[in-house]
Amino acid sequence: MSMLNITIDGQAVEMPVGSTILEAAKKVGIEIPTLCHLDMEKQFNQQAAACRICVVEVENRRNLAPACATPLMNNMVIKTDTPRVIEARKTVLHLMLSDHPLDCLTCEKAGNCKLQDLCYQYGIEETRFPGLRNDFPLDDTNEFYVRDLNKCVACRRCVQVCTKFQSTNAIGFGNRGFTTHPVAPFDRGMDASDCVSCGNCVSVCPVGALLPKNKEKYRSWEVKKTQTTCSYCGVGCQMNLLSKGNKVVGVEPLSGASNDGLLCVKGKFGFNFINHPDRLTTPLIRKDGELVKATWDEALDLVASKAKAIKAEFGSEAFAGLSSARVTNEENYLFQKMVRAGFGTNSVDHCARL
Structure with missing residues (x-):
């Protein structure tokens, strides 16, 4: 594999061709903040690079580069914490907060919100860009989660995971500029989309825009x-x-x-x-027409005695076994062995085939 020699914050590091600045930083223990980045997207060789929180300086390059989406080049020199970089990240956070509710005291995402963590890290208490805010209606049409687009930071994580990994394409991005936001078809509720309620968008959302019910x-x-x-x-x-x-x-x-x-x-x-x-928390056996609590020994002894009686009267052909995909391979092996060796029948199958 071809290797590249780069320098990041004064540290020399060797990385494979195709690696990004973010990966190089992780290798040498340098933390670059991210908001839209998903590690799982590496297999697609594509990052959204939507938030611009991860920008860094690259020597001889005029503009700041997003670390998550910029491929390494040989002899590249990178700086991750210069005043210019820090100011750019602060500006991005100020812009996000300019259209983000500051209800952290009651937000269920508090303590697990990446925007909150980044604002704390960079000392952002309130936005320096006050003005017009979006006012989207709350979308609770899905049975399992709620969408509050007023808290969306347009990181595109939800769209990326829905499109690339779930392959459902239930949502995309609509509008332009200030009103850009994730939309279901025709900007209707999630109940009108192809959403399969996998919840992966909820899992990857870095803020409180998507929350489980x-x-x-x-x-x-x-x-x-x-x-x-x-x-x-x-x-x-x-x-x-x-x-x-x-x-x-x-x-x-x-x-x-x-x-x-x-x-x-x-x-x-x-x-x-x-x-x-x-x-059920304990086994139940039927006595005088009613189910009553029993010990495991009582329940298993009853099952064994009934199985023996059936086999004695009707033979092994009276038995069949159906195993479950919800147990381990070892448990399925023991089940089929019990059916074949204990009950004496080869009539055993698995629910995954049905």
């Missing part, structure tokens, strides 16, 4: 994160369960080998069954 409200610092594997199918998507007290209140995707930071509608929003009052 959670039954339980929470702040980012109030929740405990537990890494787990989604149990809805056999893909193996990685995610964090967010729990507050003894309740699961949300889900955030993790970048795993099978899901690359994405989830489907079930993985993202299908967690409320965990807290449902009708969820």
Whole structure:
């Protein structure tokens, strides 16, 4: 692989051809702030470069360059924290705040908002560009999330993930200039679009423009994160369960080998069954026509005795087994072995084939 020699903030670094300034900075531990950047977009060799927060100085180049989208060239000299760079980033933040509600005290994204973090980092308390603001109606037509376009910073993350990764193309960008914003077809509600409610746009939104319709409200610092594997199918998507007290209140995707930071509608929003009052917590067996609580030993002994009685009366042909994609390969192996060796039948199948 061909390599390039560059210098970034006085540090020499060797990078493969095709790498960006942002990747070089990460390699040597230099933090360049980003807002629109998605690491997963590297496979498309294209970045939105919409926010301009990541601009840096490149020697012998007149304009500041977006670090996320500028490919490296041999012997390139880069500076990431000059007064000119810092002032440019501050100006971008001032422009964003000029059309952004300052309701951080009540915003559910507070503490987990990239715009809030960047304003704190650069000491921005209020915009120096007061004036006209957009006034978009709240869009709550989707069953699982709410869109508040008054908080949108036009980073294009939602459009990028919907178009490139989910391949749904439910939203795009409409209008020009000051009124540019993400739109569903004909600028109607999300219920009129091709949205499949995967929630990936909600996961990548850096501000409070896209929020899930959670039954339980929470702040980012109030929740405990537990890494787990989604149990809805056999893909193996990685995610964090967010729990507050003894309740699961949300889900955030993790970048795993099978899901690359994405989830489907079930993985993202299908967690409320965990807290449902009708969820079974103990085995039930039928006595005198009614279901009563039992121990696991009682329940398993009953199943075993009934299975023996059926086999004795009707033979092995009376049995069939249907396994689930929601369990592990090892558990599916043990299930088919039980059906074949224990029940004596080869009539075993899997729900993924049906």
